[in-house]
Amino acid sequence: MLLVCSSRCGGGLFRALFAEVEIDASGVYQDHRVTQPGYMCLNCGAPALDLGEVPAELEAEAREDEAARTVTADVLCPVCETMVQLDANMECPNCGSPLEVT
Ligand SMILES: [Zn+2]
Ligand SMILES: [Zn+2]
Numbered sequence: 001m002l003l004v005c006s007s008r009c010g011g012g013l014f015r016a017l018f019a020e021v022e023i024d025a026s027g028v029y030q031d032h033r034v035t036q037p038g039y040m041c042l043n044c045g046a047p048a049l050d051l052g053e054v055p056a057e058l059e060a061e062a063r064e065d066e067a068a069r070t071v072t073a074d075v076l077c078p079v080c081e082t083m084v085q086l087d088a089n090m091e092c093p094n095c096g097s098p099l100e101v102t
Helices: 053-069
Strands: 003-005 014-016 019-023 029-034 039-041 047-050 073-076 083-086
Touching: 039 047
Parallel strands: none
Antiparallel strands: 003 047, 014 039, 019 029, 073 083
């Protein structure tokens, strides 16, 4: 997690907004409930952003792109029964038979 103030005020303290703490008449903690996600800058009151979540999302997208680029198919050669991983090469590396991606 890496919180920053959305107003870029430079404040380094934040308050979690997602829980309301319930106390009894003497001030003893009873319970809390989640109200909304997020954090607030204690310096200026602006909502805070969690920069720590952004790179993880970008990384996941990059991995999906990578998987989409390297499309391969496993094909069993009908001649020599070698399991061949095809990309651009459409011939069996073992016996040279032409292969079809099914
Ligand atoms: Zn702020
Ligand atoms: Zn073959």
